[in-house]
Amino acid sequence: MKRLMLGVFAALALAGAARAEETAQEKANKAAVLAFYDAALNRLDFEAAAKYLGPYYKQHNPTAADGAEGLKGFLTYLKANFPKTHSDVTMSFADGDYVILRVHAVRTPGTAGNAIVDIFRLENGKVVEHWDSVQPVPDKPANNNTMF
Amino acid sequence: MKRLMLGVFAALALAGAARAEETAQEKANKAAVLAFYDAALNRLDFEAAAKYLGPYYKQHNPTAADGAEGLKGFLTYLKANFPKTHSDVTMSFADGDYVILRVHAVRTPGTAGNAIVDIFRLENGKVVEHWDSVQPVPDKPANNNTMF
Numbered sequence: 001m002k003r004l005m006l007g008v009f010a011a012l013a014l015a016g017a018a019r020a021e022e023t024a025q026e027k028a029n030k031a032a033v034l035a036f037y038d039a040a041l042n043r044l045d046f047e048a049a050a051k052y053l054g055p056y057y058k059q060h061n062p063t064a065a066d067g068a069e070g071l072k073g074f075l076t077y078l079k080a081n082f083p084k085t086h087s088d089v090t091m092s093f094a095d096g097d098y099v100i101l102r103v104h105a106v107r108t109p110g111t112a113g114n115a116i117v118d119i120f121r122l123e124n125g126k127v128v129e130h131w132d133s134v135q136p137v138p139d140k141p142a143n144n145n146t147m148f
Numbered sequence: 149m150k151r152l153m154l155g156v157f158a159a160l161a162l163a164g165a166a167r168a169e170e171t172a173q174e175k176a177n178k179a180a181v182l183a184f185y186d187a188a189l190n191r192l193d194f195e196a197a198a199k200y201l202g203p204y205y206k207q208h209n210p211t212a213a214d215g216a217e218g219l220k221g222f223l224t225y226l227k228a229n230f231p232k233t234h235s236d237v238t239m240s241f242a243d244g245d246y247v248i249l250r251v252h253a254v255r256t257p258g259t260a261g262n263a264i265v266d267i268f269r270l271e272n273g274k275v276v277e278h279w280d281s282v283q284p285v286p287d288k289p290a291n292n293n294t295m296f
Binding site for chain 1: 206207208211218243244246248264265279282289290296
């Protein structure tokens with residue numbers, strides 16, 4: 001009975017640990033992506049953002065080049081052309097190695113901006129791959145729900 | 149000891165049940181959204197798609213109206229103008245009540261099509277809310293990774 005009890009406790013502990021670890025990793029991934037996003041897209045601070053990148057950064061956004069250098073070039077472009085750009089994350093999700101953000105990005109204050117979804121893949125808690133879709137927010141939508 | 153054992157087994161069963169339920173619900177949500185998406189966007193079959201809708205359908209896509217009627221109108225438009233439209237789901241995610249799809253949608257065969265991310269919220273396994281961002285796939289991307 002003692003052995004059975006130990007077995008039950010071990011199973012319970014293992015189940016808890018495995019699941020807690022998964023949840024903790026997803027939470028950590030989400031926190032890392034949110035910090036990365038704020039450093040990059042709001043503070044336009046490449047050095048701060050680069051700390052969240054892994055050993056490579058595979059870019060699926062068709063206007064940006066791969067790697068940390070691609071991000072650097074993009075932030076340099078934003079700083080020069082849209083220094084007041086601001087991105088609000090309105091929803092965030094985590095599933096395994098992936099973090100997904102719904103974002104309202106306004107490059108010039110007072111304009112309608114873009115409705116974006118970003119998908120990031122992480123390895124060991126670091127951002128290594130990125131996909132997105134960017135759509136301008138229209139002036140006259142067919143419903144009153146906003147895009148967010 | 150017997151009471152303790154029962155307590156441990158009950159805790160184990162409850163923990164397992166609660167987590168299994170979460171996972172099963174996320175899996176069921178993802179399966180429902182994939183079936184909904186295929187019925188709507190590939191088969192253009194409103195009746196088949198409508199079975200996956202909940203008692204309301206709040207639409208954040210700025211070109212569509214709320215409700216099942218909004219979906220019906222959209223599918224009628226696609227049938228009339230793009231009867232050969234096809235959407236490939238290249239990635240799918242589930243987080244709680246939300247399912248997220250990465251999609252390559254080609255309305256006219258042979259064209260580059262659109263890179264889309266769709267976000268669905270479900271209640272009781274039924275689709276009740278939708279957001280998306282739609283971006284044309286460009287001819288000359290800045291990297292060779294495709295948008296998918």
